[in-house]
Amino acid sequence: MNAVEATGVTVRFGRTVALDDVRISVAEGDTHALVGRNGAGKSTLVSVLTGMRAPDAGSVRFSGVAAPGVADRAAWREKVACVYQKSTAVPELSVAENLFLNRQGPLVRWKALRRRAADLLEQYGVAVHPDARVADLTVEQRQLVEIARALSTGARLIILDEPTAQLDGPAIERLFDRMRALRAAGVSFLFISHHLQEVYEVCRTVTVYRDARHVLTAPVAGLARAELIEAMTGEAGGLDVPDGADRTRSAQPVLELAGLSGDAFTDVSLTVAAGEVVGLAGSASSGKHELAETVYGLRSPSAGSVSVGGARVRGGDVPAALRAGIGCVPRDRHHQGLVADLSIAENASMTVLSSFVRRSALRAAGRAAIADYDIKAAGPDQPVSDLSGGNQQKVVVARALAADPAVLVLINPTAGVDVKSKEALLGVVDAQARAGRAAVVVSDELDDLRVCDRVLVLFHGRVVAEFDRSWRDGELIAAIEGMS
Numbered sequence: 001m002n003a004v005e006a007t008g009v010t011v012r013f014g015r016t017v018a019l020d021d022v023r024i025s026v027a028e029g030d031t032h033a034l035v036g037r038n039g040a041g042k043s044t045l046v047s048v049l050t051g052m053r054a055p056d057a058g059s060v061r062f063s064g065v066a067a068p069g070v071a072d073r074a075a076w077r078e079k080v081a082c083v084y085q086k087s088t089a090v091p092e093l094s095v096a097e098n099l100f101l102n103r104q105g106p107l108v109r110w111k112a113l114r115r116r117a118a119d120l121l122e123q124y125g126v127a128v129h130p131d132a133r134v135a136d137l138t139v140e141q142r143q144l145v146e147i148a149r150a151l152s153t154g155a156r157l158i159i160l161d162e163p164t165a166q167l168d169g170p171a172i173e174r175l176f177d178r179m180r181a182l183r184a185a186g187v188s189f190l191f192i193s194h195h196l197q198e199v200y201e202v203c204r205t206v207t208v209y210r211d212a213r214h215v216l217t218a219p220v221a222g223l224a225r226a227e228l229i230e231a232m233t234g235e236a237g238g239l240d241v242p243d244g245a246d247r248t249r250s251a252q253p254v255l256e257l258a259g260l261s262g263d264a265f266t267d268v269s270l271t272v273a274a275g276e277v278v279g280l281a282g283s284a285s286s287g288k289h290e291l292a293e294t295v296y297g298l299r300s301p302s303a304g305s306v307s308v309g310g311a312r313v314r315g316g317d318v319p320a321a322l323r324a325g326i327g328c329v330p331r332d333r334h335h336q337g338l339v340a341d342l343s344i345a346e347n348a349s350m351t352v353l354s355s356f357v358r359r360s361a362l363r364a365a366g367r368a369a370i371a372d373y374d375i376k377a378a379g380p381d382q383p384v385s386d387l388s389g390g391n392q393q394k395v396v397v398a399r400a401l402a403a404d405p406a407v408l409v410l411i412n413p414t415a416g417v418d419v420k421s422k423e424a425l426l427g428v429v430d431a432q433a434r435a436g437r438a439a440v441v442v443s444d445e446l447d448d449l450r451v452c453d454r455v456l457v458l459f460h461g462r463v464v465a466e467f468d469r470s471w472r473d474g475e476l477i478a479a480i481e482g483m484s
Helices: 042-049 072-078 095-099 110-123 139-152 171-184 196-201 227-232 287-293 319-324 333-337 344-346 350-357 361-371 391-402 419-434 473-480
Strands: 003-015 015-027 033-034 057-062 080-083 155-162 186-193 205-210 211-219 254-264 264-271 277-281 303-308 312-315 326-329 405-411 440-441 454-459 463-466
Touching: 003 042, 003 186, 015 033, 015 042, 015 057, 015 186, 015 205, 015 391, 033 042, 033 196, 042 155, 042 186, 072 080, 080 139, 095 110, 095 139, 110 139, 139 171, 171 186, 171 196, 171 254, 186 196, 196 227, 205 227, 205 473, 227 419, 254 287, 254 391, 254 440, 264 287, 264 303, 264 440, 264 454, 264 463, 277 287, 277 419, 287 405, 287 440, 319 326, 326 391, 333 391, 344 350, 344 361, 344 391, 350 391, 361 391, 391 405, 391 419, 405 419, 419 440, 454 473, 463 473
Parallel strands: 015 211, 033 186, 033 205, 080 155, 155 186, 277 440, 277 454, 326 405, 405 440
Antiparallel strands: 003 015, 003 057, 205 211, 254 264, 254 303, 303 312, 454 463
């Protein structure tokens, strides 16, 4: 029996075909991956499987029974739930309130509500207090609360949309352990991820969409990684990441950190030369993100200094960092990198917007960004909210480079993007280094670090190891986990 089966599903937005006669079936108790490039149709399928959108053609059945009508939200909640990359929990409410949101009845009995919440959290092994404010939880805890909320409605199919994008290694393993335990209890998962290694680690079956069409469904165990990437891209071969082996770098220092301390890191000294790419690796609690955010002025240092070209940069001041020649791709494009309602041209030019007094000049800059970074878009006036994740990230990169910075800081630069977008973004880093810029790449993904000339590993806020570009996965992971 299939937990869900969708057949012949077609969805159109005007002349655009978002899904073209696709199919997918998730067996009961299975963990089924859905992968594809940005724009392949994955998000549109999720909207159909969760009852947010009726397909123009095709059908959806849960455990052999036709899906409810779109208006019957309670019936959909009993069938399926989605835990999105961006949490849908209400941050200012308590865990208990979120668990039973819109289900607490006209008269709330708070003591009974907290007791029911505590029982539910214990049942699914979620170690948080019912009275805790969701805003105070970690990303991992919020996800587990949302999974518990979904299961409490009776849903036996959980869709996980990029669930690991903001988790570190140990948190990802705990999530996978929880998924395995729930799968053994009969819960089914549809797992959407751009991290192909995770597909091999936690999924049994994989379906590939490409250009809004179904391409492949196969057991994960019998599918080589190169075959999977070929199915996603339509091109033979694996991920092509420039390793910088033939790059030349200057002896001239561009970025200098001297005894820098701040939130979650202590006494970091580092010099990055012109044409050099330095990686920062470590767990989510290592301090690597906080260090990078201090470099570009989002955080204030408690000691030490940041200098560009020998001139000290005022700490805790993003405009000062921009004026000093530091461009940044922040770790969360949705909240820190883009203004969703503005156009591609406005977002890509935001760091130099005062330079444009005419609309024609702004649109010309937008067209240049689209051409330079291969942004798939209708034109410079298109809102960035209409773009796929990979193309949104390219706009963020265009914005970071618009002011021609001497230093480029990139935090998780390929998070939530497909294979080809990943190649393109890392290619931009390589090209900027060849043009003489200094770059710092901070990432949780090993593939992102292959573009680096050397990689520094932080552990509990201190630099504990440094590797040249010939590093191996095992030794880098061991240093990240504190085992070297």
